[in-house]
Amino acid sequence: MSILTNKNTRLIVQGITGKQGSFHAELCEKYGTNIVAGISPGKEGTFFKNIPIYNTVKRAVKEKKANASIILVPAPYAIDAIMEAIDAGLDFVVCITEGIPIQDTMRIKAYLKNKKTKLIGPNSPGLISPGDKAKIGIMPAHIYRNGNIGVISRSGTLTYEVVAELSKNGFGQSTCIGIGGDPIIGTNFIDCLQMFEKDKETSTIVMIGEIGGNAEEKAAEYIKKHITKPVIAYICGLTAPPEKQMGHAGAIISKGKGTAEEKIKKLKNAGIEVANTIEEISAKIKT
Amino acid sequence: MKLLECEAKEIFEKYGILVPLGKIATTATDAYSIACEMASSVMLKAQIPYGGRGKAGGIKEANASQAYEIAKNLFEKRLITKQTPTKGILVKKILVQKKVEILKEFYLSIVLDREKECPVIIASQFGGVDIEEVPEKEIFKEYIDPLIGLQKWQARKIAFDLCAKNPQMSIALTMDIVSKLWKIFEKEDCSMVEINPLILATDEKMLALDAKMVIDDNALFRHPETSNLKLNSIDDSEETRIKEMGINYVKLDGNIGCIVNGAGLAMATMDAIKFFDGEPANFLDIGGGANPEKIKNAFKILFADKSINVIFVNIFGGIFRCDFLAEGLSMALEEQNLNISLVLRMEGNKADEGSKILNQKNIKFIPINGLSEGALKAVKLSREDKK
Numbered sequence: 001m002s003i004l005t006n007k008n009t010r011l012i013v014q015g016i017t018g019k020q021g022s023f024h025a026e027l028c029e030k031y032g033t034n035i036v037a038g039i040s041p042g043k044e045g046t047f048f049k050n051i052p053i054y055n056t057v058k059r060a061v062k063e064k065k066a067n068a069s070i071i072l073v074p075a076p077y078a079i080d081a082i083m084e085a086i087d088a089g090l091d092f093v094v095c096i097t098e099g100i101p102i103q104d105t106m107r108i109k110a111y112l113k114n115k116k117t118k119l120i121g122p123n124s125p126g127l128i129s130p131g132d133k134a135k136i137g138i139m140p141a142h143i144y145r146n147g148n149i150g151v152i153s154r155s156g157t158l159t160y161e162v163v164a165e166l167s168k169n170g171f172g173q174s175t176c177i178g179i180g181g182d183p184i185i186g187t188n189f190i191d192c193l194q195m196f197e198k199d200k201e202t203s204t205i206v207m208i209g210e211i212g213g214n215a216e217e218k219a220a221e222y223i224k225k226h227i228t229k230p231v232i233a234y235i236c237g238l239t240a241p242p243e244k245q246m247g248h249a250g251a252i253i254s255k256g257k258g259t260a261e262e263k264i265k266k267l268k269n270a271g272i273e274v275a276n277t278i279e280e281i282s283a284k285i286k287t
Numbered sequence: 288m289k290l291l292e293c294e295a296k297e298i299f300e301k302y303g304i305l306v307p308l309g310k311i312a313t314t315a316t317d318a319y320s321i322a323c324e325m326a327s328s329v330m331l332k333a334q335i336p337y338g339g340r341g342k343a344g345g346i347k348e349a350n351a352s353q354a355y356e357i358a359k360n361l362f363e364k365r366l367i368t369k370q371t372p373t374k375g376i377l378v379k380k381i382l383v384q385k386k387v388e389i390l391k392e393f394y395l396s397i398v399l400d401r402e403k404e405c406p407v408i409i410a411s412q413f414g415g416v417d418i419e420e421v422p423e424k425e426i427f428k429e430y431i432d433p434l435i436g437l438q439k440w441q442a443r444k445i446a447f448d449l450c451a452k453n454p455q456m457s458i459a460l461t462m463d464i465v466s467k468l469w470k471i472f473e474k475e476d477c478s479m480v481e482i483n484p485l486i487l488a489t490d491e492k493m494l495a496l497d498a499k500m501v502i503d504d505n506a507l508f509r510h511p512e513t514s515n516l517k518l519n520s521i522d523d524s525e526e527t528r529i530k531e532m533g534i535n536y537v538k539l540d541g542n543i544g545c546i547v548n549g550a551g552l553a554m555a556t557m558d559a560i561k562f563f564d565g566e567p568a569n570f571l572d573i574g575g576g577a578n579p580e581k582i583k584n585a586f587k588i589l590f591a592d593k594s595i596n597v598i599f600v601n602i603f604g605g606i607f608r609c610d611f612l613a614e615g616l617s618m619a620l621e622e623q624n625l626n627i628s629l630v631l632r633m634e635g636n637k638a639d640e641g642s643k644i645l646n647q648k649n650i651k652f653i654p655i656n657g658l659s660e661g662a663l664k665a666v667k668l669s670r671e672d673k674k
Contacts, residue, residue, distance in 0.1 A: 076508050101476055101506035102399060106433040109404050125605070140605045140635055155551025156575070160603050160635070161658060181550060183401050210551055213401055236554040239539070239561045240570070247535040247550020247572040249505075255419070260558075277562060278555065279659055 147172015
């Protein structure tokens, strides 16, 4: 097994005819992901490569039994695309789009309550389960190896760095999930920890956090109470100055809150191993 | 995007929130004639998109005869407040505002609560001071469901809270201001809007004496008229100029310049430098889809920083193309010679092509395989160059 995505995932690509959509749809399919349809309103009846295109998500669910979506539409149209996917009852929606207005994301989060759909992102690099050859995202596939480390991260390229290092040291991954760098996101650390705890294939969890907000602090408390598997954390942004946004919309130390020091302290107090460098993560994994 | 007080007040008026009579002066002579026109004491308020103006001497009371001198002083220097960049901001506009007789000052704002993931109205009967200094029990909060927006009972609740100890205040007027402020917040895509102080004047009207508005940059596509204000922005700081190029850059105090793709990796790179007892000179995230032109600009920013004595480029290309990095670097070097060491780590997408370009162009660099190895090398070099 793995979490969220596996061999049975039937993916649609919203925005498949766009520049980003077509580029990444092709890479995902090449990796082995089962893409059953693309969505591009007004283009039903045509194909992208050999993938059929539908006007609406509902149509793709009906015709192709789609159960998941990757959103690769530009920010102004993202809220609409996500809501359509939620309404169609998909199991999960991965939103890669960066730069969505925050009030839109708030509305989406409120809309998600009492719905069965899980939202990953926005501003997420996506997720990948190497053993199932399922990639729903924009990550460079060649660095991933099949194994039993579960990786959760708020960042993109930093995760690639961590994963490349894990793979180099012989630690493959069950699933790697990027939860997104925005201040408000769908699935959070705790949701992923919960899923990894239940997943038989995952033996160790690596959690990569950064400055801003208090998601890592909350995760620390949750891990202490509910997670039996070993967790290794790495937090970046020790050198980040206060009140400056560090690239990601969510990465800001605001009024003294959200510092890396505080997060590391809370994690350590909860008995969680915290790596000082990326190399140290592999060294802390007990085999 | 932070609006100027005068820009925010213009929007307030459009939505029907009263503001004191005021006009913009761009010269000291302007300020004098506006003050004469108003035939009363005026407040001269420097218009910069940063807070802390009052304490930094950016807001001054004057009568008509003093207005010229005071305005002249404000226009002549860069105003430095605790929130501005260290060099301060040149004052190009002064709001000359008629002085209002105040009965009582209040606080009213709407911000986004990151933890509760919804907007929150914050109100207090203690206005005119930093809200952080007001005791918790004197602050009223009302969380808004983003799907249905502000409800009438919520505006009423805030109004009764604010008016409880101030019987001369009208519940209806207060409710009206709360509702209008919500409309502004929602319709204009604000990430914060604040009236501090909201005042009850001697004629029992309620006015916004000050106005702060921050518009979500990501929502500017919905607000072309606000985006236009950005074009005339008076914020001439280096960081703002660089942001316009699509580069995420934050200046720090050290001597090791960094160029990295991705925000998380950029922070991890700075942390690695610090871990080996070096000092990063900056945070610079060039982003995933950077082209050679943008990369050239990033290098030029670092070349211009005289405190830098080593550059560490750390690229893990997913979407990012390493051949573009090589092209951008060689373009920057065509315009300027590099006399400091360049530690270069290039991995992933088109890394071999990148190396080939650098070799062809005879660009000298120290090739590195991993993040830590690179950080350690950069730290060592930064010390040698110091001697």
